[in-house]
Amino acid sequence: RLTPGTQREDGGGRAREEVAAILERLGDNLLEILEEVKHNGASEKAHLGLTDLVGPLLETGDPKLEGMPYAWLSRLRRHALRPHQTGSDIVRRSAGLPFALVALAKAEPKGLPKKLLPLGMRTFLDIASAGPGAGAGDDGDGGGPGGRAFITTFPSAGDAGIVLNVLSYFPRVHALNMLSKVFNDSELATDTSGFYADGLKLAIRGFADERWEVRNGASQLYSTLVVRMIGFKNVWRVETSRKAITSSEFFDRFGALHAFFRVELEEATESLGACQGGGDDDDDGGDTRVLPATLVHPSLLPILGVLSRLGGSLKEGENDALSPRRLAPLVQRCCLAQSLALRNLAADSFSPLVPPSEAPTCWRDLAQRAKALASGEETGGANALHGAARQLRVLCERNAPDLRLQDREDMVEAIAETLGDLAECCSRRLVSCPFARSEAVEAAYYAAKFALQGACKNQRSKILLWESFAGMDAVTGVTGGGRGEYEFEAAVARLVVALLGHARGVGADLHGDLASRLRATALSNLRSERYEVRLATLEEVESRWDDLHSGGLDPAALHGALREAVAAEGHHGALSVALRLLGRLSRHDEEVLAEYSTPSQLREDAAVALAVALEPTHEALRSDALSCSGHLASAALRLGEATHHKEKEDEQEQDLEFLGVLSALVDLASEFAEPGRRLPLRRSACSCLFASGLARRLPSFSMRLRAWVAACTLLQDEDDALRG
Template identity: 25%
Template sequence: MAFYFRSAFCNREVTNINDDLRIRTLFDRILQLLSSTQPPETASGATLVQCIAQINITNLPELINCDIKQEYDQIYLLINHITKRLDSEVQHAKINLLQAAKNGPMYGCLSGINALLTIIHHDKYNNQKQINEWRIVFDHLIKICLEIASITGPIVSSSSPEGMMPMELTDISGKDEDESSNGQITSQMLLVCCWRTIKEISLLFSRLGQIGIKYIQNENQYRFINLKQVHIICNYYMEQLLKSRHCGAYELAYTGFLIICEQLWSSNCDELCNLPIKWIENGIKMVQENNLDKNKLCLTRRSGGLPFYLQSILTDEPIKQRGQQRTYVAKLMETLLNIIQNDPDTIQIDGQVLENSRKIHAYNTVRSFYRNQRFANDVFPYIERGLHLSITGFTSSIWMIRNSATLLLSTIVQRIFGPSKTKDGEENLSKKNSMTSREFFNKYPSLFHLFYQQLQQTTSTRSSIESLSSSCLFAILLILRRLYPSPLDGIDCSLTLDKLLPFVIKCEESPLLRIREHSSKALLALIHHDQYSTIINQQISQLMKQPKDKIRQNSLHGRLLQINAIFESMKKNHLQFTFDSSLSLQDMLSSLEWCIYQIHKINTPAWLIILQYTKNNCSLTQCCYLELLYNIHCQIASNDLTNSITHYMSNIIKTADKVTIGSDDLTRILTRLIIRLENVQVQFKLFMFVEQTRTELSFVETLVLENHLSLFENNLRQWVTDLLLTMDLFNEQLYTKACELLLKINDKTHNYERLTRRIVELIEKLRRPMSLAASFNLISELLPLCSSSKNNDEDLIKLVYDRMNDFVNGESNDECACAILNLLSKARSCLYNSCYAERKCQYWGLILKLSSFPSDAVRETFIKVTPLIIDDQRLSGVFGANCYLTQNILFEYFTCDALLYSTSDLFVNLVVNLFIDLLREINSSDEDEEEISLDRRLWPSSEGYNNVFVTQNESCDHYCACYGKHLLSALKKILGKSSQVNIDKTIAMIRDQCNRLIDIQTEAYNRFLIRQRSTVRLNLMIEFLRITHSLQGIQLEKLPQQWTSHY
């Protein structure tokens, strides 16, 4: 719309009376938008007022009721006019801010002024009279903005701004029950009004700074704003950054203050140029002397705006020499890190022991500098020290300090290793998020000694590893697991990683599960591939030698995790494991069977000795030991090992009722072992175990990932079928995975009619798109396998069509649409029957409807499945990869099918219904003149808006237009075999809508509210009426001539 507006009227004077009326109507609409309570509408008004300011309007003073007769500046007049409107809204806000938030929020007018300030060509103002006029305007804007900030400031500075509702703003006596019930909504309206107003003030002050600061030479030599006004603006920013508690307020204040500081650092005025230096020196002094006002700064909001305040000052600090640090950034980092290092965690105030707020602010502030990419070179020398302090902060007894240290650690780790390159983050780290241990410790040598010292202290005794200080192990192991061995480790390097190895292994005894898990991953960073078998043998030997009655479950679990982690790495690197000569598989199996259960001898008075088996009650250690046996079995084939595993599995499955934690992991490893051993007998017992422990999801997920299921397919197929037939839908994830599993193992000779009916019934109850897609994919495989009587077959296919139509005509989802396309292609033999015109028509209706979906994923699937539906050479190669051409061929075959019948009423009705659906989809709410609105998604790219909207909508409109032309072309060809009486009602309806839309579009054209989608819709309706010879009574003469020239 804005593009049309500019192309039609920019660079020419508006003197025509019709243009005059349209400009007046548009200007009134802009003012309404600027006073709207809807933020998107105020954004629309701001962009439109920017457009109208660039049009040469000869009678602008009359439009805004201004008496100026001499030469004037349009931007100046518009800013003046909107400022008067802003003054009125401010007066209402002084009386009752709540009513102002409802009826006249101030941020809309401020947004319009900001939009106009961005297009001011301030270099062209050389006339002193014009400069003085702008000085008056800017001075008034500064004063009114400060007044607004004093009104809205208490809301955004509240300790809980989301629910802030000052008592003086409410009239309790005058409330009725309905209003009181909407109190939460009212408080949110108030908050939105206040923080958006603060946001616009911050942006407006930054615009004034950009316009005026560069012209200031001294106190007496300036152009638009003077030194005093600059100080006022800067004080406002400092007030907002240090007092506001709403992140939206202080983050936008940061953006504006950043622009101001950039202007100050490069200013020609010495006083202004020294302001940032003065501020940062005062800030450092304030931090050193502990003069931070705890009542102003909010600890729970990451210190609020304090980090933003310091960053905005230092971001544009000049660099004296390339490659060097900036002076004051280095000074601030040293100060903050010294506070973290030397300050105690607690302080005493009036006899109360409280957390040291200065230390917490230092943590949060220094973290913000590590996080900001613009300070990457400046903070690089402090990464080592910052990492050191974050690790030691883990041992603090104050939760807020531990929390800040955790955030600092994650920021520095990301700064060192980069953002995560994998979806599952910590579970499977990418090589791009790692580095060799040699490179890491050469960059940060002091960390090696820190790691060594901390690991030695915390793992020296059992009490130390179980104390609070051991939490720093998590931080150390988190870093070590991101390293991997270098071939040059130990060569020309004083840092020998072997020193850390025994301590990392000792972490297996930690009572914290995450530390035990991280230790197993960190171990791989310290050993080379040729040491894997040696370490495994040593670990197993030590485990065998330990007394069974003294070893703790935590220690056993941690050691087994470490061994399994090495085996996993060997598998990835295709390495072979061998036992040492001093250790045999049989010895290991006999010595470690207590990991599953223990054997006790009970002596009776007689000669009989009874053996009592006591189950290991820890499912986690059982699971890890079974995983160890699984890993060994993958490396070494042994009958003894197979028999032992089978025996262990049988005993565990028998005691399913005693499984507590780790049941999901236990089910996974049992499933993998049964498939590995190809043990069909134990499989039946596993089904019972899964049902007793309610771990069906883990069981099915494991089976979906396994490849060798041929021996178990029959049993699994029956189990999954029964599960789908009897399950409820409380767990849609299990249903989805079960469908995927059956899709993988279905029997091509089996009749799945009952199951197919069940899935078709369940589709109505499903909510997740993934579950719906899995259902349609499974039906595509099962439906061709259903063989029953003709009546039952017709009934089932009718149900399938109903479910597909329910989706296609309802809410669209790309994944489900792709699944339906696959169903239509794979089950074509069932769904498409040339003997039944009705079924044929249903089939074509779904295909054609899905071909109109604008999603790239659906279009790609459509291109892939169309050759399976239509055997045409044109669909191969580059030609077939074009969605528009594929759709064109599809309509050719559809038309040919329709013309095969003596009467084409069904197909005509189908095309007409598809056409009506298309008109509904591209309907832009033009049914009523009052509903004409400005859709900013159709605008050209401008500041603050994403151009993706324009690209998507333009593509959508073009695709809809092409699809509509295909429909009308098919209708024209097959209409001759149909009685037009069948569509007379549709023709009458479209004729009425067409005339109504012509009236609306004509009015919209006069008001600059033309919408592309409305134009596409109108063109399609007129073409439909032309094909059906029903253009009589259509008022085409009302439309502009350039629109009707091709009709």
């Protein structure tokens, strides 16, 4: 191991020169491995060795030894810029080159100013940002298969400068791969944070390159920096993710990106409008030609992707030069695009740019514009209507829950004022496009959720709002077929169940015409021919179970509909939800169970659920089926004990069949409880035997013994929650 002391105590300059030569050859050998070998394991080991070598060299105090890492960085730069490269040089994300740069950066002593890392980052940022320029053509000197060439000069630790005629896109790919590796290293995150803004600008511009290899490297760099700057999988729809950085915080930290985003969005919206023939300024609603994806500005989607993952803005107005609100008009223009995915992404990006105090005003303006588009008072077509409806949706879904008290009251007032406008956008009579109608219904869904779950404080106003939502034509209208109608009908199905769930909380009349009509529609949707409608209804019933089972839906009617769904459903997603709901219904006490079910029905249901669990299908479906079967079997035993059925002949035959079901149920649960099974299956075994109370109600000693053997197995499980 090399230390400063060994250098001072070494006698004679010749010995020091020999040590320096050995160390230099060792470093050159490690770099040669990293430059030439394409094996990831070899690169990993060589990079660890280079890190251990460079660290002590930088602490020796000897100028010659301290200069070696800088010479190696210069060599790494020359290798990336060398001429006559081919496609094999950039395979495996440039193989060992990124490892070499990480090794040099991580070897610098902690607590001292970093020198190698900033020099390396700036060098390779410059290489990656050097686009094709003047020089030889594709067949000129150094052109070959690599594309056009450019002249570049970089200072070196040992030279006045290096002038190379190099290929333009192979060095860029190397540089992008190396930057991605350095940015992705958690140990260097603090030291590289100063280069985040430059790196993101480089990545976004890289999407415009004509070479796929450069675009691929840029996408790798982009995804790495989005994780570093905003957070890993920090999507606002995921409740378990950590709170997102707000848009105002983002631009305060990375101020250079505000002007960059603005310039790029201006160019993107201009090109978008030109390609689409003027959008909603045309009398006929805009050009009806489909816009090819290649004509969308390459910077547009990456920028919208960043903005859509930010939290809501905290800055008011546009007075601040870095205010996110300044970008909102540009993003709103993208909501007129022909591409459905682009309109959705633009609307999601618009939400973080709206200041809290402007949310109610923005809602009013968008609702009035949507009504004008729906009624034909304003031209723009279905795309513009869909974009406006999508913006309304995200305002209520993302912005409204975080508003201050006064702003929440203003938002409720804005919703009440424009509910009629929103209802017209949901109407089949006025709007022929089902996708635009579905977004308007989704906006109504989130508006009802916001206004009726606490934002509105006046009880009478709540009831009036609920009645207004429940009386919308879309909710009470007749469903019908057609292209894209499934999305609209699924959105209506969610809204119907949600309004039933809100009914008791707002004090609405549960026996009135509106509530009865909603119940009938919800039960009808459970039997719909469209899988999307059935699934949307089932999922909404499950999410609002606590509100619905106590009065929103009749347990007997729901039980009958769920039994039909379990028996006839062919899609595993809807079947899983139906099984979970049927299992939850069986947890009622005996008095409630007896009102809508009998022991024989519960036995039949348990047998059907067990048959699903025995099929080698989806794991999630099998776990839900086993848990449901256990709860149904336990409910059948409970209800049988409570009602004392004595119909001897039929009862004896049913008991024999049911004993076979119980035995198979215990065997399957014991199998699922084994340590080699995945956690969802082990949890379903616990739910089937013990959470349901089935284990203590099993009629035979052998069944109870097998159940408790399974319990002993589960008590040794590695999952803390399962053992508890």
